[in-house]
Amino acid sequence: MTEHVSDDLELYALGALRPGEADRVTAHLAMCPACREELNEVAAVVNALPDMVPLREPPAGLKQRILSAAAADAAAARSALLPSRERAWSIRPTRAWLPVGALAAVAILLLALDLNSLNELRAAENQRAEYALIADKVSHGGRNWYMVGLDQWQGSGGTLFAPGKPDLAPFVVFHDLRPLAGGAMYTVWLVDADGHWVRGANFAPNRDAIQSVELSVPVDAFAQCAVTIEMQTSGKRSGPLVMQSRIAPGP
Amino acid sequence: MAPDTLPGDDVLMAALAAHDLTGLSGLYDRYGRLAYALAYRILGESEAAEDVVHDAYISAWRGAQTYRRERGNPRGWLLSIVHHRAVDVLRRKTTFRPAPLEVAEQKAADEDTAAMAERNVEQQTVREALRNLPEAQRRTIELAYFGGYTHVELAELMGVPLGTVKGRMRIGLQKMRRALDGSRS
Numbered sequence: 389m390t391e392h393v394s395d396d397l398e399l400y401a402l403g404a405l406r407p408g409e410a411d412r413v414t415a416h417l418a419m420c421p422a423c424r425e426e427l428n429e430v431a432a433v434v435n436a437l438p439d440m441v442p443l444r445e446p447p448a449g450l451k452q453r454i455l456s457a458a459a460a461d462a463a464a465a466r467s468a469l470l471p472s473r474e475r476a477w478s479i480r481p482t483r484a485w486l487p488v489g490a491l492a493a494v495a496i497l498l499l500a501l502d503l504n505s506l507n508e509l510r511a512a513e514n515q516r517a518e519y520a521l522i523a524d525k526v527s528h529g530g531r532n533w534y535m536v537g538l539d540q541w542q543g544s545g546g547t548l549f550a551p552g553k554p555d556l557a558p559f560v561v562f563h564d565l566r567p568l569a570g571g572a573m574y575t576v577w578l579v580d581a582d583g584h585w586v587r588g589a590n591f592a593p594n595r596d597a598i599q600s601v602e603l604s605v606p607v608d609a610f611a612q613c614a615v616t617i618e619m620q621t622s623g624k625r626s627g628p629l630v631m632q633s634r635i636a637p638g639p
Numbered sequence: 640m641a642p643d644t645l646p647g648d649d650v651l652m653a654a655l656a657a658h659d660l661t662g663l664s665g666l667y668d669r670y671g672r673l674a675y676a677l678a679y680r681i682l683g684e685s686e687a688a689e690d691v692v693h694d695a696y697i698s699a700w701r702g703a704q705t706y707r708r709e710r711g712n713p714r715g716w717l718l719s720i721v722h723h724r725a726v727d728v729l730r731r732k733t734t735f736r737p738a739p740l741e742v743a744e745q746k747a748a749d750e751d752t753a754a755m756a757e758r759n760v761e762q763q764t765v766r767e768a769l770r771n772l773p774e775a776q777r778r779t780i781e782l783a784y785f786g787g788y789t790h791v792e793l794a795e796l797m798g799v800p801l802g803t804v805k806g807r808m809r810i811g812l813q814k815m816r817r818a819l820d821g822s823r824s
Contacts, residue, residue, distance in 0.1 A: 398808040403726050404783040404790045428711060433816045435715035437784050438677045438722075439762040440769055446675035447689050451667050454696045458663050461700065583687055583728060626693065 390416045397427050401434040456619050457626035463570040464540070464617045464628055522561055522600055528553035535613060535631035541566065546615060546631060550607045558588075559602045560613075565593040568617060575618045576603060577625060578610040578635075585625045586610070590618070610635055645669055648713040655703040663700055670714060674721045681725040681785055691728060695721040726787040768818035776811030779804060 393413045399405045400413045417424050529552030537544035546562040560576055568574070576588040588603035607613070614632040616625055645651065645665045654662025674695065678688035698720055706716055769777055779797070782788045788796065793804045 395805070398812055399783075399790050399805060401812075402780065402783040402808060403722060404788065404793065404804075404808070406789050406791065424710065429816070430812060431711055431715060431719075433812050433819065434784065435711070435718060436765045436815075436819060437769070437780075438673055438680075438718050439765040441673075441676045441680045441785075443672050444676040444679050446671055446692060447685065450675070450689055450692060451664070451671065454667060454693055455660055455664060457693065457697050458660060458700045461697065462658055582732070583690065585690075625690075628697070 390419075392420065393417070393423050394426055397423070397430050401427060401430045453624060453626040457628065460572055460617050460619050460627040463572050463619075464568070464630075522549075522559075528556065531636070533613065533633045533635055535560075535615060535633040537564075537631050538629060541630045544631065548603075548607065548613045548633065548635070557602050557604070558607045559600055560589075560615075562593075562599045562601065563597060565599060567593055567595060570619075572617050572619055572627070573621070574630065575616050575625070575627070576601060577614045577616065578603070578605055578607060579612040579614060580609060581611045585614075587622070587625075588613075590621050607635055649708070652703060652706060652708075652713045655700065656706070658700070658703075662703075663696065666699070666713065666717060667696060670717055674718065677718060677721050678725045681722070681729055681787060687728055688725070691725045692721060695724050698724070722784070729787040764819060764822040765815075768815040771818070772811050772814055776807045776814070779807040780811050783808065 390412075393400070393416045396405060396409070396413050400410060403410075405413065417427060530550050531552075532547050532549045535546045535548065536542075544562070544564045544566060546560045548558065548560045550558045565574065573590050573592050575590050577585045578588050579585050586605055588605045589601050591599075591601050593599065612632060612634050615630040617627040617630060618625070619627065645668060648666075648669070651662045651665040651669070655666065656662075671692070674692045675688055678691040678695075679685060682688050682691065695717070699717055706713070710716075711719075769780070772780070775797075779793060782793055782796070783790070790801055790804045790808075794801045797804070
């Protein structure tokens with residue numbers, strides 16, 4: 389077992405350790421009943437500190453927003469438990485590799501602006517209008533960011549493209565999206581540096597291995613992009629987070 | 640539902656762990672105002688506080704099965720989630736963080752009388768216990784807990800060694816604990 393952490397428990401309980409330091413204490417506490425007991429005593433005092441704060445009435449819609457999000461979360465969990473034959477990401481295992489290859493080719497294209505790669509991509513996927521459209525959009529250059537599926541959505545992903553041609557809207561190319569149950573939908577969000585979430589698109593998964601979704605909001609003013617599962621087509625974010633990525637500032 | 644007509648916390652936690660929305664609803668009715676007040680106190684803006692409380696309750700919804708009663712009561716568990724999330728948001732902001740003591744005093748003056756009257760004796764005891772600490776200890780605890788400052792930042796901000804910061808926290812919390820124990824006995 390690692391060295392006892394008694395000296396750091398006040399800092400830990402008050403949240404005053406730096407992340408790496410707190411991780412070390414957390415790891416020790418998991419193995420040490422004596423330090424856990426000591427922490428409980430400190431935490432009992434720290435947990436009384438919120439009583440210092442004047443009570444404040446939350447916004448009227450917050451409770452409903454939380455309950456809706458929890459319901460959507462439960463719906464998403466049920467979707468994840470659907471039999472494998474109903475999951476788009478697993479019923480066509482060979483097709484599932486196609487978007488990965490296409491995205492890799494697109495990424496290489498954006499880095500090198502290699503028109504030969506673009507032509508190869510078009511030739512390989514010319515039977516799919518979706519791929520051709522995507523290839524056309526990215527042929528103008530631009531920037532892109534990959535969002536990786538989190539938690540039970542691992543295996544899904546999406547690449548946000550900000551095309552280099554000004555009149556083209558930003559769009560996301562998703563792969564291996566899971567079907568949704570109970571009227572839920574995917575929502576693409578853009579998040580600014582102050583943590584404000586702006587809805588960019590709502591969509592239902594089409595069960596294809598790859599799906600392109602256009603956003604109604606330019607990405608330039610934002611620091612992150614994310615996808616959640618929502619029950620409402622408007623309003624604030626309330627559903628579980630499916631995937632997320634930072635958006636690097638433009639040149 | 641009025642908080643005093645709700646089932647006990649342990650019943651609500653059991654419902655939460657079973658993914659029963661009534662558990663989540665009950666915990667919100669009981670602690671939602673306090674959770675929001677804490678988040679607002681740390682972040683100083685309503686929209687960010689709302690998002691923090693939302694995320695904290697959803698985190699509780701997802702993580703209720705990992706909750707262990709022997710490691711603290713549901714109130715402390717829930718508020719610690721709110722606190723961690725609020726401090727995370729605060730630390731990601733690049734804007735200047737005001738000294739929490741000054742903000743607290745400003746906001747305390749704004750509290751309405753009816754809300755104050757609802758606070759029970761123990762809550763008043765906490766306020767008194769903190770206010771009765773020597774200023775350096777009180778300020779260190781407040782800056783850490785409500786201001787999101789790390790001990791390294793506090794040492795720099797207050798111009799004292801790291802050991803002094805740690806000592807002020809330890810002694811201050813010990814005094815508060817004695818005051819709280821005294822009020823309960």
